[in-house]
Amino acid sequence: MARYDYKCTSCGTQFEVEHPMSAHPRVTCPKCGSEAQRVFETSGIVFQGSGFYNTDQKGKK
Template sequence: MPIYEYQCNSCGKTFEARQKFSDPPLNDCKVCGSGDVAKLISQTAFTLKGGGWYQQGYGAEGKPAACATSTGEGGGCAGCPKAANE
C-alpha cells in the first residue's frame, strides 16, 4: 500500500498516511484536527525484495556466471565483453 504525504494549511505540519489507491484523499489533519490539508508530491522509495536479477547478478561479488549463449568453445555473444576476454 502506498504512503502519501499531507501538509496541514492551518498548523503547517506534515504527516504521512498509508492508503489504498482507491481511498479518497484525507480531509482532516492528524496533528491539529483542522479540515484544511493538501496532498504533497514527494520522492518515492524503491526497494527490491526477494530473489531476482539484482541480488543474483549485479549485486554479487566475484566472477559473474557464464554467458547463457556461450558454446563453451571460446564462442559467445557478439559484442559481449566476457566473450572478448576468453
C-alpha cells in the same frame, strides 16, 4: 496500500497517511484537526547512459 505525505493547510504540520491508491480520502491534521493537502514530490530515480534497452533487454545473438 501506499503511503502519502500530507501537509496541514493551517499549522503546516507534515505527516504520512497510508491508504489504497484508488482512495481519495479527506485527510485532517492529527495536531489541529484542519484539512490537509497531499504533498507531491519528485522521484529520486535518474536514468542515465546510452540506453537500458541496448544493454539489459536485447536478445543475445
